Amino acid sequence: MKKRTAKKSSAKKTRVSPRPARRAPAGKSVSQKGREAAVAGGGEKLSFNHAMIYVKDVDRGLGFYRDLLGFKLIEDFQYEGKPVYARLRAPGGDGTIALHQAGPGASMASEGVRLYFEIRDLDDFCRSLQKKNFYITQLPRMMPWGWRHAYLNDPDGHEISLYWAGENRMKKTMMKAAKQAAKSKPE
Numbered sequence: 001m002k003k004r005t006a007k008k009s010s011a012k013k014t015r016v017s018p019r020p021a022r023r024a025p026a027g028k029s030v031s032q033k034g035r036e037a038a039v040a041g042g043g044e045k046l047s048f049n050h051a052m053i054y055v056k057d058v059d060r061g062l063g064f065y066r067d068l069l070g071f072k073l074i075e076d077f078q079y080e081g082k083p084v085y086a087r088l089r090a091p092g093g094d095g096t097i098a099l100h101q102a103g104p105g106a107s108m109a110s111e112g113v114r115l116y117f118e119i120r121d122l123d124d125f126c127r128s129l130q131k132k133n134f135y136i137t138q139l140p141r142m143m144p145w146g147w148r149h150a151y152l153n154d155p156d157g158h159e160i161s162l163y164w165a166g167e168n169r170m171k172k173t174m175m176k177a178a179k180q181a182a183k184s185k186p187e
Contacts, residue, residue, distance in 0.1 A: 050087070050096040051115060055156050056108060058083040061099040064154050068134060069117070071097065090117065114159040122164045126150050 055061040058076075062083070065071045071088035074096065078084065084101035097115070102108065119125050122140045129136060129152070138151040140162075147165040154160060 050098050052098045052100055053115075053154075053156075053158060054102040054106065054108065055099050055154075056102055057155075058086055058099050058101050060155050062086055062088075065097065065099065068129065068132060092119065108156040108158070110158050114161055116161045116163060118163055118165060118169070120164055120166070122148055122150060122162060125162065 053061065062073070062076075065088055066073055066086075070091040072091060074087045074089050076083055076086040082101075086099045087096060088099070089096050126136055126140055134152070136150055136152045138149070140148055140150040143149050146168050147163050149161050149163040152160050152162070
């Protein structure tokens, strides 16, 4: 009796072991290399659209974001005569947020997420909020990273930072320079 032998396949076998990660050229991070590839290759770039904020009451959220902070209503949606969604545009730019009715019993906790809104006249803006009896958890002050911040919470407890970074917004922060600036500015 003849022994059967397995036929050899001419197809290449799939590599099973993982490949080591490719290294970026010296002086460039992997993320820099990826950004350059997207730009050079004409690939579409990701852009930020909006932040969705789940709220217990959309009307109350509108009272805060539109009426107190000055956001402009783009659209809203009602279900059975009650607002359940609203999209708003920042008064000083193209940034948008959406307020969405949270489900019954849903937690409003948003630990790990904070909304940042930038305004040049931070101190004046905070004073105007205080005149409307709105509580600010931290009045404007220079932070170690060189930006001036104030902190507050919206009616559902979402943390918000009002700040002014100016020309430093897109630059790496420098703690030493920020400490020096904090000493020279009144709080």
